[in-house]
Amino acid sequence: MARKNMFEGITPTPPQTDENATAPSYRPARSSPEVFQQSGPIAAIRNDLRTVGARTVQDIDTALIEDSGLKDRIGLLDDDIADLRESISRHGQQVPILLRPHPALSGRYQVVYGRRRLAAIKGLGITVKALIRTLSDEEAVLAQGQENNLRKDPSFIEKTLFAGDLEEAGYEPRIIQDALNISRSHTSHMRKVREAFPRELIEKIGPTPSVGWKRWYELATKVLQQKRDPNSVLHGPFPAALTSDQRFDHWIKAFEAHSSQSKKQGAKPPTLAVQSNSGVKIGSIAVGKNKVTFQADAGSVEFAHWIAGHAGELFQRLHQEYLTQSDNQD
Numbered sequence: 001m002a003r004k005n006m007f008e009g010i011t012p013t014p015p016q017t018d019e020n021a022t023a024p025s026y027r028p029a030r031s032s033p034e035v036f037q038q039s040g041p042i043a044a045i046r047n048d049l050r051t052v053g054a055r056t057v058q059d060i061d062t063a064l065i066e067d068s069g070l071k072d073r074i075g076l077l078d079d080d081i082a083d084l085r086e087s088i089s090r091h092g093q094q095v096p097i098l099l100r101p102h103p104a105l106s107g108r109y110q111v112v113y114g115r116r117r118l119a120a121i122k123g124l125g126i127t128v129k130a131l132i133r134t135l136s137d138e139e140a141v142l143a144q145g146q147e148n149n150l151r152k153d154p155s156f157i158e159k160t161l162f163a164g165d166l167e168e169a170g171y172e173p174r175i176i177q178d179a180l181n182i183s184r185s186h187t188s189h190m191r192k193v194r195e196a197f198p199r200e201l202i203e204k205i206g207p208t209p210s211v212g213w214k215r216w217y218e219l220a221t222k223v224l225q226q227k228r229d230p231n232s233v234l235h236g237p238f239p240a241a242l243t244s245d246q247r248f249d250h251w252i253k254a255f256e257a258h259s260s261q262s263k264k265q266g267a268k269p270p271t272l273a274v275q276s277n278s279g280v281k282i283g284s285i286a287v288g289k290n291k292v293t294f295q296a297d298a299g300s301v302e303f304a305h306w307i308a309g310h311a312g313e314l315f316q317r318l319h320q321e322y323l324t325q326s327d328n329q330d
Contacts, residue, residue: 206244
């Protein structure tokens with residue numbers, strides 16, 4: 001389904017006329033689209049968008065555009081733009097992207113939002129339709145985040161990485177929360193996930209569009225509690241045929257299997273206290289996998305040495321008693 005042009009309906013205010021004068025011929029201004037009626041960063045710059053300069057959609061050579069802003073998607077753009085490129089090829093670009101003049105390179109631009117559209121159009125070798133706005137770094141981040149909320153929402157883990165990039169860039173928590181339309185508690189969930197998983201592993205797993213914040217958060221909590229190195233869970237790459245969601249499930253299975261094995265290896269074998277006929281504790285026997293260990297108490301060290309000196313004779317007798325008992329049970 002064709003996407004509605006989000007800039008449709010913005011027209012200049014008609015000139016004032018005398019009451020007795022003949023009304024000039026112009027189309028009545030329609031109400032602004034819903035996106036400009038909402039609160040938030042896009043609404044904050046709507047007055048600028050009403051000016052003729054900001055409303056003018058320009059054809060820009062894609063070679064002049066630097067994709068140097070903060071990324072809000074995981075993976076290569078070419079992986080999921082084939083359908084978009086085909087649509088633009090047939091019907092043209094319906095929605096302009098937003099650019100800002102490059103702060104350091106004269107005559108060049110930076111993408112604020114519309115990276116998928118830009119990547120698709122680069123593959124077609126045509127110019128891109130764009131609105132050009134002079135925005136500060138903060139305004140650009142806010143506009144980028146709010147645009148994401150108006151289209152297919154990035155997954156939780158994509159927002160998590162984006163929020164981390166914003167934090168590292170020095171943006172205030174308020175700006176990050178406004179840009180991603182999230183609460184303060186949600187930023188805390190994201191921070192724990194980033195603490196548990198290195199970025200390289202997250203990017204290998206992918207955007208996991210069907211995996212919500214709760215599963216990522218609960219898994220991160222387990223990783224941190226067990227003080228595990230997430231990179232040591234898998235030995236080798238993910239199977240090639242798996243989707244991003246399936247890679248997430250595959251990693252969980254490997255993590256749980258690794259946790260179970262570690263518990264078995266780290267568990268202490270059960271022990272049995274050994275007493276003399278008079279009830280004095282002599283030591284303890286620990287039964288592990290394929291082995292039995294006798295630990296003598298401090299007052300029974302000489303007894304332990306005696307056992308070591310007579311082990312052959314003792315174990316032959318014990319083994320014979322075991323065989324005799326087994327035969328009687330049969």
